[in-house]
Amino acid sequence: MSLRAPVLLIVDYNLSRIADVRHLRDHARQQWGAQTWLVRANPQAHDQGISDRVIDADPLAADFINLALNQLGDDAARISAGIVFSDNAVASGAGLLERLGLAVDCARLALGAFDKLAYRIAENRLRPALNQLGVNLPDFAQIGCIDDVRHFAGRQERGFVIKPACEGNNRGVVMVAPGGDCEQAFAEVAPYLHGGVLAEAFISFTREYSYDGLGKLWFITEKVSATGRYPVEVAQILPARLSEQERLAIHVAGEQVNRLVGQRIGPFHNEIKLSDDGKNTAVIEPNRRPGGMKIWTLAQAVYGLDLYAAWVDSVFAGQVADELPAATCSAATVMFGVPRDVTLEVAELGDLAGLIAETLELAAETLNLARADIALLESAWVAGESRLIHATPRDNSDFVAHACVALHNPSVxxxxxxxVLREQWLQVLDRALSVELLFKVAS
Structure with missing residues (x-):
C-alpha cells in the first residue's frame, strides 16, 4: 500500500470489539485503498495487529486532543475520514475529528451519550415537550454519599436503580426494592463514585428495546434481561416483535434521544422501555456507537446489510441508505452462564465449538426443529482470568460464552x-465441569 494512501482514523475501541476493528480496517483497505490508524491508550501488540499505525493517547485525558495532534504532526493531513468507536472517546474523539476537519457527530452534545447523569440533566430541560410525545422521564438524583441515597429512597414508592454514571455492561447497576437496604446498595456503587453515581426511579415498564442504526437508517432490537436485583442482559433479539403503534412510539423516542446527544450521521444504540399499552416510552440510556452483544452481526443476518462496511463507506463518501431491506429470518445473541457458583478459568473449559454444537442439537430436538433451522453465526468464550463466576449473573463477567444464532423456521x-438454548447450555456445561473435576481428581 502506498505511503501516501488515504487514512481512516479509528478513535479508541473496547477489547471485545477487536474483530470489528479488524473488519473495519479490511473494508477500508479493500474498498477505499486506505490505511487504518488507531488512537488508543497504552497500545498493545493486538492493537498493532489490527491497524497500520497506533497513536498512544488516552481519550479520557484532559489534553487528549493536543496529545493526539502532536503525535500525528504533519501526517494529520493524510487523514481522510474518522470514526469514534468507544464510549470513553465519544466526546473527546468527536472533538479530535472536528479539529481535523472531518465529518462527525456533534462533540458539544456528545457527553450525554457517555455520562448518564449528564443525559438526565439534558433530558429534564425538555421534560414538558418530551412528555407530550409520550416519553416519560424518571425522577433522578446525583449520589455522593449514603444520605443522598436515603433521601432519594424516601420519595420513591416503587423502588429505584442506583448505578455508575459512566460505566457499561451493567457494571455496578443495583435494583433497590421499596424499603430496601440503602447501605448495601451504596456500598456496591461506592467504587464508582469518582466517575459519578446516580439514582433513578424504577421505570415500571416491563418491555425493553434498543433503537439502533446508522445515520438515518434505523431498526429496533428486543432486549431480554434477567429479573431480580441484577438486571443483566441475557439476550438480544432481532427483529423486535412490535405493532406499528409500538414501533412508532420507540422511533419517536429514539429520534428525540439522538437530537439530545447530537447524533446525525453516525451510529447509535439507544436503550428504551415501552409501556404495556404500547403508547409510552422511557429512555434507559443513549449511546453513540454500535450496539453491544453483536447487534450489528444480527442485523447482517436478518437484513443482509453489513453495517460496519456501511459505516466506513459513509465517512468516506457521506452516504448511507435510508431504509433496510426486508427481514429474511430472526436472530439472537444469547449469553451463557454457569449452572452453579464456580471458580474457574474459561480457557480450561476446552472446545467451545463442541459444547455449542451439542447445545444446538438439544435445543432443536426440544423445539421439534430440524438442526438446519438454527444457523450458528458465531460464538466465543467470554475471556477472563480465573475468577468466581456466579450462577445468578451480577454483570457480564458472570457469563462464560455467547453465541449468535439465526432461526430460519417462522413456526417457532x-x-x-x-x-431453551440457555437451559440446555447449563446442562451441557454441567456435564463438562463434572468430567473436568473427575479428570483433576484422577490425575
Whole structure:
C-alpha cells in the first residue's frame, strides 16, 4: 500500500470489539485503498495487529486532543475520514475529528451519550415537550454519599436503580426494592463514585428495546434481561416483535434521544422501555456507537446489510441508505452462564465449538426443529482470568460464552429458542465441569 494512501482514523475501541476493528480496517483497505490508524491508550501488540499505525493517547485525558495532534504532526493531513468507536472517546474523539476537519457527530452534545447523569440533566430541560410525545422521564438524583441515597429512597414508592454514571455492561447497576437496604446498595456503587453515581426511579415498564442504526437508517432490537436485583442482559433479539403503534412510539423516542446527544450521521444504540399499552416510552440510556452483544452481526443476518462496511463507506463518501431491506429470518445473541457458583478459568473449559454444537442439537430436538433451522453465526468464550463466576449473573463477567444464532423456521418464536438454548447450555456445561473435576481428581 502506498505511503501516501488515504487514512481512516479509528478513535479508541473496547477489547471485545477487536474483530470489528479488524473488519473495519479490511473494508477500508479493500474498498477505499486506505490505511487504518488507531488512537488508543497504552497500545498493545493486538492493537498493532489490527491497524497500520497506533497513536498512544488516552481519550479520557484532559489534553487528549493536543496529545493526539502532536503525535500525528504533519501526517494529520493524510487523514481522510474518522470514526469514534468507544464510549470513553465519544466526546473527546468527536472533538479530535472536528479539529481535523472531518465529518462527525456533534462533540458539544456528545457527553450525554457517555455520562448518564449528564443525559438526565439534558433530558429534564425538555421534560414538558418530551412528555407530550409520550416519553416519560424518571425522577433522578446525583449520589455522593449514603444520605443522598436515603433521601432519594424516601420519595420513591416503587423502588429505584442506583448505578455508575459512566460505566457499561451493567457494571455496578443495583435494583433497590421499596424499603430496601440503602447501605448495601451504596456500598456496591461506592467504587464508582469518582466517575459519578446516580439514582433513578424504577421505570415500571416491563418491555425493553434498543433503537439502533446508522445515520438515518434505523431498526429496533428486543432486549431480554434477567429479573431480580441484577438486571443483566441475557439476550438480544432481532427483529423486535412490535405493532406499528409500538414501533412508532420507540422511533419517536429514539429520534428525540439522538437530537439530545447530537447524533446525525453516525451510529447509535439507544436503550428504551415501552409501556404495556404500547403508547409510552422511557429512555434507559443513549449511546453513540454500535450496539453491544453483536447487534450489528444480527442485523447482517436478518437484513443482509453489513453495517460496519456501511459505516466506513459513509465517512468516506457521506452516504448511507435510508431504509433496510426486508427481514429474511430472526436472530439472537444469547449469553451463557454457569449452572452453579464456580471458580474457574474459561480457557480450561476446552472446545467451545463442541459444547455449542451439542447445545444446538438439544435445543432443536426440544423445539421439534430440524438442526438446519438454527444457523450458528458465531460464538466465543467470554475471556477472563480465573475468577468466581456466579450462577445468578451480577454483570457480564458472570457469563462464560455467547453465541449468535439465526432461526430460519417462522413456526417457532425466537424467544423460545433463546430460553431453551440457555437451559440446555447449563446442562451441557454441567456435564463438562463434572468430567473436568473427575479428570483433576484422577490425575
Amino acid at each position: 418464536d425466537i424467544r423460545d429458542l433463546v430460553r
